[in-house]
Amino acid sequence: MFFNSFAFAVFLPIVFVLYWFVFNKNKNTQNLLLIVASYYFYSCWDWRFLFLLVFSTFLDYYTGIQIEKSQKSNIRKFWFWLSVIVNLGFLGIFKYYNFFASSFAELIQSVGFKSSPFLLDVVLPVGISFYTFHGLSYVIDIYNSRIKAEYNFVDYSLFVSYFPLLVAGPIERATHLLPQVKVKREFDFEKAKEGIYQFIWGLLKKVVIADTCATYANAIFDNYSSMNSLSLILGAIYFAFQIYGDFSGYSDMALGMSKLFGIDLLKNFNYPYFSRDIAEFWRRWHISLSSWFKDYLYIPLGGSKGSKLNQVRNVFIIFIVSGFWHGANWTYLVWGFINAVYFLPLLLLKGNRTNIESAVLLWNFASFKVFLSMLSTFLLSCVAWVFFRAKTVTDAVFYLKGIVVNGNFTSQYLENERYNYELILLVLLFVIVEWNSRTKVEPISGKYDKVKLACCIAAIIVLGTYSDYKQFIYFQF
Known part of the structure; x- marks a missing residue:
């Protein structure tokens, strides 16, 4: 169901009327309606992948609580890495497995060996990169004690599956969206x-x-x-x-x-x-993804601190990973590499903050x-x-x-x-x-x-x- 389709032109007004005139008693009924609408919206793409969304939601909800409740560092790390590995594992299987398998086979063949890679005949679940990053940021923030775990499963489910942002972002943060879904909304005409x-x-x-x-x-x-x-x-x-x-x-x-x-x-x-300049461009383009990589990858790597060599390394890592996030193709990696090259003079001349x-x-x-x-x-x-x-x-x-x-x-x-x-x-x-x-x-x-x-x-x-x-x-x- 596309935003620019007739089906959505019917879907949105129905949800709007139900939201404000039928399920407007409290925030729980509002949230439940939006969750049902979101799951229906997602199932219109391919209902078979709805279980991935539900599983990812439950996984991060449960691990977030366990991380907060655990007193021992090793147990906290266990639940944290369980969430990270499973989330990235699903993303890797559906989005990147065929790319790595084919690339490895081509490498083997280039040195004279025969190779017949086993490829998966699966469709990429729509929006998987976006809702996976929603959950990862939530778990990372809990692990780093930036936020508290959410114990209301309905509220957390809406944070992950909210249909306006479900399939193509923006990539929301729990600190911004969760407080809004935890209170009853009143209609504001303006x-x-x-x-x-x-x-x-x-x-x-x-x-x-x-x-x-x-x-x-x-x-x-x-x-x-x-x-x-x-x-x-x-x-x-x-x-x-x-x-x-x-x-x-x-x-x-x-x-x-x-x-x-x-x-x-x-x-x-x-x-x-x-x-x-390119630095300003990346402060203005796909802001939610750029800020996500900055907060959860660039800064943990050291950001703009440390030696120039480390700073250059961090810039190339974040841009190449950003390119790879867009798809399993060498073209995206080169695109990210080119943007890193564009950014490099600004970094070395300290002009990236102008x-x-x-x-x-x-x-x-x-x-x-x-x-x-x-x-x-x-x-x-x-x-x-x-x-x-x-x-x-x-x-x-x-x-x-x-x-x-x-x-x-x-x-x-x-x-x-x-x-x-x-x-x-x-x-x-x-x-x-x-x-x-x-x-x-x-x-x-x-x-x-x-x-x-x-x-x-x-x-x-x-x-x-x-x-x-x-x-x-x-x-x-």
Whole structure:
């Protein structure tokens, strides 16, 4: 069940009405309804994997309590490592086993030995990376005495399985979400209105920007060997806006619909394509994952402390692991490695903590430098996105090579496809709207909100109708 599907357009209002008008007696009935709705929502993908979600929930709930109750250090460690190993074990089997088995077989064959790897014919459970990280952060925080264990199984189950964030985040923390589900929510019209606006803006990002860009990005990447330099550049840019519109659109819809139920989720995107360096980009892109790796991997490794060699090591570890989190493919590992290389000069020159505030452009030379830094950061991101999008590392290398050696910048692809010029104008309009709204949650609210809402709905109906129906990119992770 996709957020941009007719089935969900029926599902969400039903849950909303039941939540506020039938199961509104206390927080327990509210939470039970949301759990049932969440399990139904998840089972619509594949009911066979529902047991994984339930098992993971029970495992972390029980081990969290045992860690808190245990007085002996070795017993605490036992329960802690049991949760970590089982959670990562499930993730490894379903997501990474075939990758390691195939890679090992290729290595064996490269030195002259025959190998027939045993591969698993299983579908990756949707959202497994996200709800696994929910549970892991909870258990780690209990083990490190940052939080207390949750003894109410219903409240904890909702924390893990809450359907707006279940399949593609944001990756929530117990310190942020659990206190909200432990109290009765009262209906707030202004908050619900803000949620509707944010949901509509996220839907526009998905069906108008992302899906439209995907049509052209897919055509270019799938036929890159016959494309000229201009077409290849446009393909990389289209994919950059496809993945941004797709993933940030999902996050906006998740945050917006959650506000309808009186629950705030963590902000996951903060206009990342207006970043002036890669460090700022990663403070603004997939914020919940970046902060998760920072708190639970980067800082425990030593972070920016210690020798320069250790700092460099930590940067490469966190970016490569982040790449590997996205999928079992060498392209994701290279993507993470490239971003680590981008980040390295900032670390060595101690420039990774600059550009904290949002950029401001005025009609002066300083602003021109700011614009160039934003443009260069975006283009560097596009180069890395080529590896993220390509099927193999070889395809990505030849794609980038084609941009450099082809030397043909005529509008080859634009003249052959309908609405290409219009798409460029649409993307530019989208950038302008986002720039003017970069200090707000979403562009619709504020002055003339009803007019802006009507324009967004019209764009979704008119332009979204012509986009190919596509699932969200991050559902595969």
